[in-house]
Amino acid sequence: MIRLGLIGYGKAGAAVACVLKDDPRFDLRWIARRSAQPVEENCRSIALNINTFAEDLARYPVDAIVDFAHADALLIYGEAIRQRGIRLVSAVSNYPPEQLAYLRELSREIPVMASPNITVGINFLMLASRLLRRIAPAADIAILEQHFRDKPEISGTAKKIAASLEMEDEEITSLRLGGIVGQHEVIFGFPHQTVRLIHNSIRREAFGTGAAFAVEQLMALPPGFYTYEQLLERIVREELERESIAPGAKSPCPDSANPPDQGCL
Structure with missing residues (x-):
């Protein structure tokens, strides 16, 4: 203990x-x-x-x-x-x-x-956002933060998300509405599809x-x-390493004519 x-x-x-x-x-x-x-x-x-x-x-x-x-x-x-x-x-x-x-x-x-925000969810959202931006650097990105009506300033967490994605604070959209504790959303716009990563704060x-x-x-x-x-x-790396060495794991290259040392295209 x-x-x-x-x-x-x-x-x-x-x-x-x-x-x-x-x-x-x-x-x-x-x-x-x-x-x-x-x-x-x-x-x-x-x-x-x-x-x-x-x-x-x-x-x-x-x-x-x-x-x-x-x-x-x-x-x-x-x-x-x-x-x-x-x-x-x-x-x-x-x-x-x-x-x-x-x-x-x-x-x-x-x-x-x-860390100024110690919730698992918001930090995972930032990590996932950075990974997706690296995968698709040409995608359109928008950050939306929603909080209770009396919150005057832009959310500090939203600013941190923007900084991690190399965006400016001016690109953040803020909404102030009754009944909302706190929500942060990162939206990725691709041709023919949209990805939304959302975190809601419910209780302290x-x-x-x-x-x-x-x-x-x-x-x-x-x-x-x-x-x-x-x-x-660190957890993500450990999980990826575990998947790569799991007994009986299938080759990531489905084409047997493509040897592993030549990579998968």
Whole structure:
């Protein structure tokens, strides 16, 4: 069982705590927040304080930490987890350059995964979009993001999708409608066909399942700085390799007159 600590207990942090607490793979040992007030998950609460955090970490050791707090929190716990070799999964939406540089410095000694959107679905959508663009670079591409009526700005996730596809923010179409939590869609227009990749956000607990996946993957990796997409790419590569060496696997070349060493055309 993987021992976990959770930093941050806002709306997203509370949803993540609920998921991790119920997952049999993990032992959620504590939740750290600005003040050590009780939390609803019947879990130990500790103060996120630079003067006491190292002592609390020694008293309640963990294998990995999930951070759903804010960029400055890294400066409170960074040295303590470096000294103990604790893995870090960060879902902080935006690190200033100084904190990002410090995060990369930590990754030289411990495994670090940082992603502003930690859901499995949206990261898989970005990976699939990049693959499809490489397969069909001439296809027309559109990005559509839909959110609740009061969201004023373009979705940060939509901007990240656009950047991964080498598109400009001005090419994103935004809709604001009542009853929508959040939806991102990438549309590929081909001659005679259309491909739509869609991700819908339903509940904040999706962050919890995403964090659980990231922690489990990070436990098997050496020190380094990883993105969520890289964790997914690792799974994809393993699956492709498994398919290629599976016993009794058929040759990808159906024409026996075309030897494998000449490739399949």
